[in-house]
Amino acid sequence: MANRIVQLVGIAALALVLTMFAQTAWADDPPGAKLFQTYCASCHGEAGKGGFGPAIGTEKFLGGHDDASMIKTTSEGVAAKGMPAWSKANGGSLSDDQIAEIIAYLRSLSPGSSSTVATSAPTAVPTSATAPTVAVIVQSRLTLAQATGKNGAVVLKATLTGEDGKPIEGAAISFSRATSFGNLDLGSAKTDSQGLAALTVAEVPSAARQVVAAFKGDKSSAASKSALRLEPSDQAVAANGAEVNNAQLSMDEPLLSPDGSLITPNPPLVPATLFVMVVLGVWSIYALVVYQLFRVRKAGVVENKVNTLTFRQ
Amino acid sequence: MAQRFSRRQFIKLSALLAGGAASIGAARGQGLDDLVRAVADVADHRPAFRADAQTTGELIGPSGEPMSHAGTAAAVNGNHRWVMVIDLAKCDGCRECTKACDAMHYVPPGQEWIKVFENRDDQVAGSYWFPRPCMQCDNAPCAKVCPVGATFKREDGIVLVNQDRCIGCRYCIAACPYGARYFNWSEPPHTAEELAQPYSVELNYPHRKGVVEKCIFCPTHLEEGKLPACASACRMNALLFGDQVEDVVFNAAGELFSFSQLIRDKAGFRYMEELGTEPRVWYLPPRDRVYPAPQS
């Protein structure tokens, strides 16, 4: 508990310092920048470079998330990760317009991620070296959703659309699961005419899982990526804003539970109590015997006194 | 808490031994509410091992600082339960794992924290190589019998030995069915690098005379997201390591597998399952072997 408080105080202090630093930049920046500095930078770092929260101003992040998912995350928050829900509809302090401004500001940090320039994702054009002419590559959008299939199996549904909202057909979507050690391949599927690629996950997970659908990009569409948090229950919580990769194993948090306990088993209460009672019982009997000895001594002393008195008389 | 409970009880016993008067004094000093709390603690089944700044032998973190026991468990939805999977079909008995372990932990000569046996289940069946690390049992017999709680089970599944507390009675060695525990019979030979590190339960070194030690799944490697030394040294990729909570294991080649699928598809098993020790090391049967069988 104490650690938690220290942590919160630390975050608050950090936020204050960062806000002061940010003062100078305000005048020139777009409106989203001010809002970002005020509300977001304390966690996500100046210009979204990362801090307590994930780095959301990077090309890598922005390339993998579309505006809709980012707006959704900002509005609704990610309770499990400590991200508050910011929209007024969810009890936050930002209007929808303000959220859109913040997203726009983030996009401005990494122009490639929202433009049609192919260089934003080098892997997006695997054939560019061999292609004699540069094709027009449009940004693609991938959304990932969870459905329930036969026998309660989890079905992952990824929908790939172009920038114009039209579904992209015949694209290979690879599904993977994010773990602390990297991405575990789950399989892949091709999109149908609706832009939909579905994959049935072998089992219902026993704990929360982070699954990722990725489109590598092709001649006409840039790469895109979408993540989804599978909860052990049926409710899947969209967590597109969450950092997917390189979750570091941390030493100080996961190892011990709050009371510092370790799970070495203890003796069950009833036998332990019985045992202690028996031992104490034996020692009480000893005490009783020692008491007899005290009385033996006392009786002797009394008699000595009597003898002495008799002698004097 | 049982440890405090029994300590109190011992104070009482010795007090009685010293004489009735002392006993009364001790009992009065402790107070009724204290006793009630002690009983309630036992009722909670809370573990006996608790780091206590006032006592010697508290848990020490990797860099020598007292280890935090005030972790924020609520936030730890991804707490780890480490598992090892050993693919017997791939192990060719090269013992690189043992060497890597020796190098990583400066293991004293003679000890093999991961020991490669040549197993043969019967005379007709062929033999196969069988690496045996510490099984980090969930129902660890060693932790059960340790009289002072020097051996303890951590929530991430690792069984550690606090060598600041170990009295060297070797009862844990007697209790371990896998022979995974070793005793330092003499002062082990030291190297400068080994001695440069402050002692920590997560390193298990610098080694000392007269205490018990064993494989600990290299917690310092896990902290960095790396494989334990043995698994990263395995050139056959026979040793896989991972997290049961995340349901993933990976090997030195960086291949990831779903732990549960792997164990199910390849009929994985745990060694001496019948003893009920609930090991955290699974084996994949040595079928379709990818190396020549041991010749002996």
Add this chain to the structure above:
Amino acid sequence: MQRQSAREDILFQPLRSNSIGFYLFCAFLLAIIGWAAYAYYIQLRDGLVVTGLRNYIFWGIYMTNFVFFIGISHAGTLISAILRVTGAEWRRPITRMAEAITLFALTIGAPMIIIDMGHPERLPNLLLYGRLQSPILWDLISVTTYIVGSLMYLYLPMVPDLAECRDRLTDAPNWKRFVYRVLSLGWRGNEEQKRRLERGVSIMAITIIPVAVSVHTVVSWIFGMTLRPGWHSTIFGPYFVVGAIFSGIAALLVAMAIFRRVYHLESYLQEKHFRYLGLLLLVMDVIYIYFTLSEYLTMAYGNEAADQGVMQMLFVGDFAPIFWTMILGGFVLPGLMLALPNLVKNPSPSSAPLLNLRPLAAAIALVVIALVTTAPGVGASADIQMATVTPVLRLIGIIAAIGGVFWVMLPFMQAHPIGTVVTASVLVNIGMWLKRYIIIVPTLYNPLIPIQNVPTEWAHYTPTWVEWSITAGAFASFILLYALFSKMFPIVSIWETSEQKPELPAGGGTRG
């Protein structure tokens, strides 16, 4: 009354003066203890590497000694408490000796565990961090309880004797008189004192029996609670308790014989005491053989893979010599020695000339035993029929030879009943020490994952000089403590023996 006093003077004699022989004896024991202390210093300095123990065979004769001493500590309990509770009058001269064995065996036995520890200076950890589910904690609690209980049980009936010492040994050194005065608690023998003391003794006599049983049960559970072949056995608790009583009686008989000789206690420790205790020893022997058979037959018949290794080692392997010495020499032979003189009548006087030839016949019989048991191994024989027949012939030969020896020795055994019982007791004690060794070590040779690829010294256990020295030191300390005790306090309870009507000294040699 005069006669009574003269008889009691024998008991005070050891307390009055020390012979030069006693000082020499003490010096000899102290020399052994000093040597053991040096050995222990070496062990503390260099670590347990100076023992023959290694990672596989990690418990050895220290643990053997521990179990052995705890075992003989049961002498006091059984003889004194059970006989007192059941009102057996003949117990009176031997209770004090028995109770003293208990106390000193515990005093020496319990620290053997500490000597076995890698970090003895961390012993307080047992109190600071003790965990109730560890059998070592059970042991600690149980042995502590037993030591305190047996100290009280030794002390309580001694109070009137201490008063006697205080009143009669007026020429003793001042410190001795001080000890007597303080410890006798102002005993005047008045009614209330008698009532209180008797109440205390009765309570302790009943309490100490379950405590003693618990001690050896818990000692056995140190082994029984592990998952090792040969240890993980439900019979271990009672098996160890019976063994403890068995070896305890044997130890008591040896101590009685020594005190009888050295302190001239023939009028107190009569032949009947040896005979009665001999019969008790025989009963325990038979029960122990029964337990042993039950334990090993169950294991051998089931023939689990894990047990096979242990059984093989015991019956025909590396430990077979120790095992069969223990079975035949430690259990069967003493049993026969205790039983036969009571079963067979004295030989008729007419066969007296033949008697003189009996020693010769005994020697011949022994040679036959030796020849039969060392005959060329049957395993090498290609002849199947011979291979099956030879062991049977050998068995018959051994039985016949033993029978012959007994037939020959019977008149001598009947003529010397005390000597026979004491010899049997010595054999039993040796056998029981070996038995503890046999329980501990062969199991460690057979871990569940068989020993592979280790240095030879890891896979074999031979006790080193350090271990033998410390063992010798433990036995010397035990004897020294006992001797000093007998010089300080009357070794036979004076008031208890005079409470009963004294018997006339029996004539030497005839059966009482």
